Amino acid sequence: MKKSIGAKTILYPTPVLVVGTYDKDGRPNVMTVAWGGICCSAPPCVTISVREATYTFGNLMENKAFTISLPHESYVREADYIGIASGKNENKFEVTGLTPVKSDMVNAPYVGEFPVVLECEVRHTHKIGLHTQFIGEIMDIKCDESVLGEKGRPHVEKVKPFIWAPDGTGYYALGEFLGKAFSIGKDYRQK
Amino acid sequence: MKKSIGAKTILYPTPVLVVGTYDKDGRPNVMTVAWGGICCSAPPCVTISVREATYTFGNLMENKAFTISLPHESYVREADYIGIASGKNENKFEVTGLTPVKSDMVNAPYVGEFPVVLECEVRHTHKIGLHTQFIGEIMDIKCDESVLGEKGRPHVEKVKPFIWAPDGTGYYALGEFLGKAFSIGKDYRQK
Numbered sequence: 001m002k003k004s005i006g007a008k009t010i011l012y013p014t015p016v017l018v019v020g021t022y023d024k025d026g027r028p029n030v031m032t033v034a035w036g037g038i039c040c041s042a043p044p045c046v047t048i049s050v051r052e053a054t055y056t057f058g059n060l061m062e063n064k065a066f067t068i069s070l071p072h073e074s075y076v077r078e079a080d081y082i083g084i085a086s087g088k089n090e091n092k093f094e095v096t097g098l099t100p101v102k103s104d105m106v107n108a109p110y111v112g113e114f115p116v117v118l119e120c121e122v123r124h125t126h127k128i129g130l131h132t133q134f135i136g137e138i139m140d141i142k143c144d145e146s147v148l149g150e151k152g153r154p155h156v157e158k159v160k161p162f163i164w165a166p167d168g169t170g171y172y173a174l175g176e177f178l179g180k181a182f183s184i185g186k187d188y189r190q191k
Numbered sequence: 192m193k194k195s196i197g198a199k200t201i202l203y204p205t206p207v208l209v210v211g212t213y214d215k216d217g218r219p220n221v222m223t224v225a226w227g228g229i230c231c232s233a234p235p236c237v238t239i240s241v242r243e244a245t246y247t248f249g250n251l252m253e254n255k256a257f258t259i260s261l262p263h264e265s266y267v268r269e270a271d272y273i274g275i276a277s278g279k280n281e282n283k284f285e286v287t288g289l290t291p292v293k294s295d296m297v298n299a300p301y302v303g304e305f306p307v308v309l310e311c312e313v314r315h316t317h318k319i320g321l322h323t324q325f326i327g328e329i330m331d332i333k334c335d336e337s338v339l340g341e342k343g344r345p346h347v348e349k350v351k352p353f354i355w356a357p358d359g360t361g362y363y364a365l366g367e368f369l370g371k372a373f374s375i376g377k378d379y380r381q382k
Contacts, residue, residue, distance in 0.1 A: 002333035002334060003334055003335075003339065007235050009231075012261055035229045039238065039324055040319040040322040047230065077370070080376030081376030116201070117193065123319075126326075128234075128236055129233050129234050133231075140196075141195070141198070144193055144194075149358070149359075154358055156358055159203060164372060167345055168340075170372045172366055172367065173367045173369055175353075175366035177362075178353055179267050181271060181362060182274070184362070185273070186271075188269070189272065
């Protein structure tokens, strides 16, 4: 028997996306976003949801471009701080010592220390409620060579991303391998 | 120095969302969706992206309602199969032996065996490209009592969700606790 817990924003897993933008004066900013993910395969698109009150919102409207830097688990403190502080009051790159790198594909900065970066141009904007959704076309992905696996793709066990559990607990590392996708469930097809 | 790997749909972590719908004859169907996540805090909304060619797409257009059942890691085989097969050709509930339960909030079925279920009404539909995005308002969340923690919320370590890594590897379990959110990064604010 299941118990109703009301209408809440709980889902697992939730990503930790560090969104990079420039402000109107060209200063780099980052913000940690948990409401987002891939939303289309062709063209490859990713969505992030941002409140109007944030510094990032104005930057996105101004430049129509952003990056998503995916932090290695060793950067959990930095990612948390980047989600707490506002670029209106604090220069989050300076405070953390992280390095803003200008994308060569879009007008936005990324975090040099993070192993995987998506470079995106805003294609659609939808105001849903408290949050507005920005849909970005992924123009390129940049990776540290140290996290590349087979076929020129990153390998998740080298990237070591972490997740956020939006239930009051916190951040968790990647766990053990459970099975190959589009494969481990094939047995059911032979019934 | 980062290496360009081209415009791909790689992001970590990606969720494993088992989307439940009824078809026009009232038959329950499920489909595993990785392109989705929470997209607004108020009203609480979740987005899923679905190709027009899928059986679920027609069901969503017909009923404007869906559920998301979050599988425990012991159901990785079932979740994978549900992502491979089409409800046009196979009754995925019958094949897996999973139990369709009619939601008491929305016109859609959920998976009885999965510990956490979101019940959603479609509020917006956006065709992006190959995928169309359905934004659902979360009307309620239902949980097995066995996965509840403090404050009447589910606890991620009891739910034991798993993630999909869209880089050719596969599914991974939840790993170790890394830190409390909105807390572990606070030290940076005292600088």
